[in-house]
Amino acid sequence: MPDVGLTISVPLPPEGAFDVFVQQMDIWWPRRGVFPYSFAPETTRPLHIRFEPQLGGRYYETFLDGSEYEIGRISDYQPPERLAYTWRDPSWRGETRIALAFSAAGEGARVNYQQDGFANAGVPELAAYYQIGCRQTLSAYAAQCQALYELGNLSDASPRA
Numbered sequence: 001m002p003d004v005g006l007t008i009s010v011p012l013p014p015e016g017a018f019d020v021f022v023q024q025m026d027i028w029w030p031r032r033g034v035f036p037y038s039f040a041p042e043t044t045r046p047l048h049i050r051f052e053p054q055l056g057g058r059y060y061e062t063f064l065d066g067s068e069y070e071i072g073r074i075s076d077y078q079p080p081e082r083l084a085y086t087w088r089d090p091s092w093r094g095e096t097r098i099a100l101a102f103s104a105a106g107e108g109a110r111v112n113y114q115q116d117g118f119a120n121a122g123v124p125e126l127a128a129y130y131q132i133g134c135r136q137t138l139s140a141y142a143a144q145c146q147a148l149y150e151l152g153n154l155s156d157a158s159p160r161a
Contacts, residue, residue: 002114003096003127008138009110010145014102017109018080020145021100022051028144030137037137039069039090051085053077059085072098087115093122108149113138 010017020028029049030037038046044065051074052058059072072086072095080102088095096117103110113134118127 002116003118003124004113004115004131004134006113006131006134006138007110008113008142009105009108010142011108011149012145013080013107014104014109015080016148017111017145018083018102020148021102021111021141022053022079022083024144025049025051028140030140037133039071040064041067053079059087088121089123094120096121111138111141 010020012020026048031046038049039061040046040063044063044067046061047064048062049071050060050062052060053074055074055077057074057077058070059074060068060070062068069090072088074083074085075097076082076084076099082099082101084097084099086095087098094117096115098113098115100114101112103112115127115130115134118124118130
């Protein structure tokens with residue numbers, strides 16, 4: 001059983017859901033909230049959070065002052081079915097592993113999120129907090145998918161006189 005496990009449904013097919021997660025993270029990623037969602041030092045502000053979408057690619061954040069923090073590396077990249085990457089806070093002694101699976105569910109997609117390795121990272125007590133924080137983060141992702149779905153349906157509708 002993973003330390004953190006969540007499953008959500010989004011109205012986009014797996015291809016679109018995967019793309020929104022990987023290519024549009026900088027749009028939907030919440031930078032404020034109950035938990036800090038940025039690794040920005042106190043002396044600067046977050047600018048971008050991105051993936052280099054390939055096996056071995058970086059998962060990283062850039063800051064207004066031009067500095068960067070590499071959060072992790074992509075360890076499994078099989079669009080549109082699977083994405084896995086590491087996640088490490090700079091204060092931890094090791095990293096966690098995040099794995100996402102995207103599967104068809106009706107006309108949309110089911111997204112299964114798992115994160116493991118808090119004990120190996122030296123922070124087993126944080127798993128419960130990440131369960132809450134990931135729920136909030138995935139809600140922002142689902143809202144972006146929903147908005148894109150609704151906008152797509154609006155553009156498909158013919159104007160009414």
